[in-house]
Amino acid sequence: MKTSMMKHNWLRLLCILVCLSFTAGMSAGAFAAPPDRDGDGYDKRSDCDDNNAAVNPGATEGPFGDATCSDTWDNDCNGLTDGDDPQCQGGVTCTDNDLDGYGSPGDPSCPNGGATDCDDNNAAVNPDATEGPFGDPTCTDTWDNNCNGLTDVDDLSCQLVDEVCNDGFDNDGDGNIDCADSDCAGESACTAGNKLTVNRVTGTVLGIGPDDGLWNATAATSYNLAWRDDINDTCPPEQSCSGNQPSLTVKAIHNGTDIAFLMSWTDVDQSSEVYQPSEFGDRAVIMLNANRICQMGSPTNPTNMWFWNAADKTQETEGSYGSVQNLLGGGIGTITHTDGDDNIQAVSSYAGGMWQVVMSRPLAAIDPLDQFEFTLGVTTDVSYAVYDGAFKQRNGSKWISGREAINIAP
Amino acid sequence: MAKGGGGGGNQIAMLINLDKCLGCHTCTVACKNLWTNKGGREYMYWNNVESRPGEGYPRNWEGMGGGFQGGQPDPGIFPANSDYGLGDQGQIVDFDYPTRLGHDPDNVTPNPGIVDADPQPEWLSNWDEEQGDGTFPNSYYFYLPRMCNHCDRPACLESCPRKAIYKREEDGIVLVDQDRCRGYRQCVRTCPYKKVFFNSETLKSEKCIFCYPRIEAGEATACAVQCPGRVRHVGFVSDASSDVYRLAKDLKVALPLHPEYETGPNVYYIPPFSGPSQVDSNGNLINVERIPVAYLRFLFGDEVDAAIATLRDARANGDPDGILAILNSNNRYDIPQP
Numbered sequence: 001m002k003t004s005m006m007k008h009n010w011l012r013l014l015c016i017l018v019c020l021s022f023t024a025g026m027s028a029g030a031f032a033a034p035p036d037r038d039g040d041g042y043d044k045r046s047d048c049d050d051n052n053a054a055v056n057p058g059a060t061e062g063p064f065g066d067a068t069c070s071d072t073w074d075n076d077c078n079g080l081t082d083g084d085d086p087q088c089q090g091g092v093t094c095t096d097n098d099l100d101g102y103g104s105p106g107d108p109s110c111p112n113g114g115a116t117d118c119d120d121n122n123a124a125v126n127p128d129a130t131e132g133p134f135g136d137p138t139c140t141d142t143w144d145n146n147c148n149g150l151t152d153v154d155d156l157s158c159q160l161v162d163e164v165c166n167d168g169f170d171n172d173g174d175g176n177i178d179c180a181d182s183d184c185a186g187e188s189a190c191t192a193g194n195k196l197t198v199n200r201v202t203g204t205v206l207g208i209g210p211d212d213g214l215w216n217a218t219a220a221t222s223y224n225l226a227w228r229d230d231i232n233d234t235c236p237p238e239q240s241c242s243g244n245q246p247s248l249t250v251k252a253i254h255n256g257t258d259i260a261f262l263m264s265w266t267d268v269d270q271s272s273e274v275y276q277p278s279e280f281g282d283r284a285v286i287m288l289n290a291n292r293i294c295q296m297g298s299p300t301n302p303t304n305m306w307f308w309n310a311a312d313k314t315q316e317t318e319g320s321y322g323s324v325q326n327l328l329g330g331g332i333g334t335i336t337h338t339d340g341d342d343n344i345q346a347v348s349s350y351a352g353g354m355w356q357v358v359m360s361r362p363l364a365a366i367d368p369l370d371q372f373e374f375t376l377g378v379t380t381d382v383s384y385a386v387y388d389g390a391f392k393q394r395n396g397s398k399w400i401s402g403r404e405a406i407n408i409a410p
Numbered sequence: 411m412a413k414g415g416g417g418g419g420n421q422i423a424m425l426i427n428l429d430k431c432l433g434c435h436t437c438t439v440a441c442k443n444l445w446t447n448k449g450g451r452e453y454m455y456w457n458n459v460e461s462r463p464g465e466g467y468p469r470n471w472e473g474m475g476g477g478f479q480g481g482q483p484d485p486g487i488f489p490a491n492s493d494y495g496l497g498d499q500g501q502i503v504d505f506d507y508p509t510r511l512g513h514d515p516d517n518v519t520p521n522p523g524i525v526d527a528d529p530q531p532e533w534l535s536n537w538d539e540e541q542g543d544g545t546f547p548n549s550y551y552f553y554l555p556r557m558c559n560h561c562d563r564p565a566c567l568e569s570c571p572r573k574a575i576y577k578r579e580e581d582g583i584v585l586v587d588q589d590r591c592r593g594y595r596q597c598v599r600t601c602p603y604k605k606v607f608f609n610s611e612t613l614k615s616e617k618c619i620f621c622y623p624r625i626e627a628g629e630a631t632a633c634a635v636q637c638p639g640r641v642r643h644v645g646f647v648s649d650a651s652s653d654v655y656r657l658a659k660d661l662k663v664a665l666p667l668h669p670e671y672e673t674g675p676n677v678y679y680i681p682p683f684s685g686p687s688q689v690d691s692n693g694n695l696i697n698v699e700r701i702p703v704a705y706l707r708f709l710f711g712d713e714v715d716a717a718i719a720t721l722r723d724a725r726a727n728g729d730p731d732g733i734l735a736i737l738n739s740n741n742r743y744d745i746p747q748p
Contacts, residue, residue: 142568275500277598277608278488312613333573337589395571395594 048077062087065108098123118147132157153332162292196221196406198252206258209347210356215262220249223384225399243391246399259374260360261286270350271389272310272321280389281311284357288372290383290403296329303329304372306359308346321348324359326371338370377410421582423647425654425664426555427680427737430641433553435459437633444632450611452502453494455535456618457557457633463705464538468493468604477565477602477671486599495534500610503531548688550700558605558618560584562674566597566606583620591615602671628747645744647676652744653736661731663717665710681706683718
């Protein structure tokens, strides 16, 4: 019995050895597994795209809004691609009232992506809309069309970039620099002999009037003024607002500490009292750091204006008319009355159909952020404007010079 | 920013029940004492009460344009000083109070004059008081309190080249930023209700501020609180649970003044609907409206017919919608508390 058992065990061992031999031969030969071509751990038996490592049964497709839901691949090899895959169907939560493809709040399920629509009740306003260029209706529609937080003229894309005629740069991008640009034709920076030199004098300059003897030895520079009416409805259709073209001359002097400008211009009607809603005072403006003068400067390069109004009684002195304000302008509609009135003085007279207004100030600004700071020996751009109150001229309706230059003598 | 500078959709509004207004001008006095009694504002009436039919204040303001036509702005015209009763040089007309009040018994005249005016004024606020229209015994008039409408699309705001006018996000109140205003007065022209006034002392424009400091403190406007007739309700017309919304937007019994100006006014009026009808030569009531509906249509548009019908139905049939209950309520203000 024992011999028989041993015999059976021997046969069993033999059988196991044969079986092991057979199995080893199979793995090394005719029954080998297919290769994993994309190296993602899955061969073609389970990988539905063995040429794309991002696609295999272990990959994830979704959730809704994920890039895997819009890559045209069946990432998780469940036979359903992108939006057909339930894992990509997270539900459309986009609220798009104006149907422009953008929601508020922004939502990836919106047709044009997840950016926020800043006015979801206006299809003309969304992050991909265009605002500008200058002159386009989108610059005057009171909407922030492109949702960049800046409306109309506040948006740089709506601002006209003027050529600055003496800075050595092609500011307006037309390929012409400074005086080579036809935009600079007639500008004093490009016209020999028309530049106003602010000569140094000895004596008091601050607070002087038009009759002060210091003006006698100072040459006057004449300017051609052009009519502008930027506010279309300022003038009723039946009325001409331009009146008569004023003849303007300017003198300027400094004494090393203070500077004074004398503006003299023709105006047949004195308007220095405002009694009615329809009455306006005569006004005059000196714009310093003049740039983009039709736009009143730019947000990054504001102009500084000394704005004299014959009807403004707030700082009027005896024997004179009007008061002057210190303004900053960084684009149309941005003019702001800032600190700084206190160091500008205005003394004026009206006689024989002519205004004479002296505006004077220390060369040093109260604050360079509020006022232009004069530097001896340096040329700067300046522009002038006058308003005839009898013709209801105000705001954009005025007579203006070009962008002129003054040289502050050392 | 939404068209017209509109805010976040929150809009406070005034509802004025013309059926109860007794023409006492207490609202005007309250406003004037609080805001416009000095500093170049003496001639301004941010709130005034007009007898209608009449020319109002400034005189013939409805003929001065402004607002929008077919969505396009109408530039309007300036009122003249004489339309406000101001002198040619801005003199403010005042009464001869010592004489008029009998303080000077030696100088009492039956018709005490107006002093400090040369020439004598031809118009003032309330100049045509209770003149009305019609022929005795069927003559008629009613009172129309007026103030800035704090419009949905303020023509003043859109026309301001200085961006000095803004509409508050939190309550839709329209304000003139006095620091930004430069006195170009486009708003004076373009407001079709002529409720922006020019201050010739400050050279800036001013208007009703809907008593915003009071609103921010949870208080109603001075004109509303002081009204002895309790004709004014204040609430957010943007809030569907408010009484103002219910009467103006839901039941449409309160209507804006001159909706054809296209500015979306936010002062709503219950039209005068419960006065007596006309009488015949024997003094018997006849079935003819004393206040012609055509005139009410001129003020409030064609919807006034349905509004009056609804109001009369409420009175005749037990007020099923609670309209009269709201109008007679002592709880007339729905203003968030700070």
